[in-house]
Amino acid sequence: MRNANIKRNATDTKINLEEFRKLYRTVHQLAAMKVRNDQETELFYNGLKRATEFLHYIHPYKDQHIDEMLAFSFQYYMTKKEESMDGDKKAERIVNELKPLHEKELMALLHLN
Helix, strand or coil: CCEEEEEECCEEEEEEHHHHHHHHHHHHHHHHCCCCCHHHHHHHHHHHHHHHHHHCCCCCCCCHHHHHHHHHHHHHHHHHHHHHHCCCHHHHHHHHHHHHHHHHHHHHHHHHC
């Protein structure tokens, strides 16, 4: 397993990229579900919070699989955003739920550039 090491305030923060990949996929799968029970909803929001925190330490171009996931995720989000503008309520729900995650992705890319 590969880890991303980022120095912050003289401490090392290690992120398990495999854990991030699994969490990121789970969040997207739960967001796309038509109906979630209480346990799945709790799992979704906990996963969303943790994935958003991980994005603070994960930088693009360090891992090819992470880059592919971020690219797919961003395309998915933008597609759903367009569908929500056309009046699709399910797409609007997905956009609203995934918004914090994608705002964090955009901030990471802006910081990188």
